[in-house]
């Protein structure tokens with residue numbers, strides 16, 4: 481998300497909006513029927529892998545790949561290097577969507593691949609297509625990303641948080657409030673990047689401190705065992721805590737969720753976490769079209 485310009489991002493949003501009918505009509509285009517995507521998921525995924533694969537198939541393309549590193553030579557006794565794996569991938573595919581536990585792995589892979597490599601989540605670094613779909617959800621559900629307050633709740637070392645913060649920094653007058661345990665702060669490098677991007681962000685001790693002024697509340701799982709305040713219970717979003725929320729609040733979560741977003745909250749009118757995966761397919765379709773320069777063919 482640090483690499484992509486705002487104009488390119490908004491072009492992807494614009495193309496995504498033209499693709500609604502493909503999902504609504506459950507149809508399939510032929511725009512990429514000469515293309516193959518390698519779906520290389522060295523780490524588990526439900527939404528990102530399935531939506532990339534679904535996006536490619538909806539555009540008429542084909543898929544090769546694996547969903548578990550253990551069935552590749554990188555994950556068995558050979559432990560084949562990323563460099564060697566990438567050196568042959570252009571024989572099999574025209575684009576790669578890749579998730580890996582190592583930060584920077586997709587960039588390293590791209591150096592030898594000779595075809596576009598999309599980062600589908602790398603270690604604790606970034607999850608850029610998640611941020612694109614998160615920003616697009618805000619555009620579709622609110623109309624605009626400028627002039628708003630966003631509260632991030634949970635583990636600030638999660639890659640989806642970093643990419644979302646970088647994405648939000650491209651817009652005007654966005655203030656970030658974050659609530660996190662001492663043991664899961666925003667990494668120094670991310671803080672430095674946000675400072676360079678002039679992002680206005682503040683830590684608050686409890687969700688209740690910023691809920692009333694938030695336009696978006698973005699909840700994320702905290703893996704750390706939280707012993708000091710804010711405790712897990714204090715980080716959990718409940719109906720009670722949402723009582724002071726703006727009527728048009730967007731409550732978002734990249735999913736999967738655990739106890740930080742209990743199902744009782746699904747009855748409130750704020751949740752968009754089951755719309756985000758829908759927008760995610762549109763965004764990934766638009767991104768694939770952009771990489772092949774075929775946005776005008778739809």
Ligand code: CP
Pocket residue numbers: 524525526527528529601610734735736
């Ligand atoms: N949001 C997200 O990245 O989900 P998956 O881990 O299921 O892909």
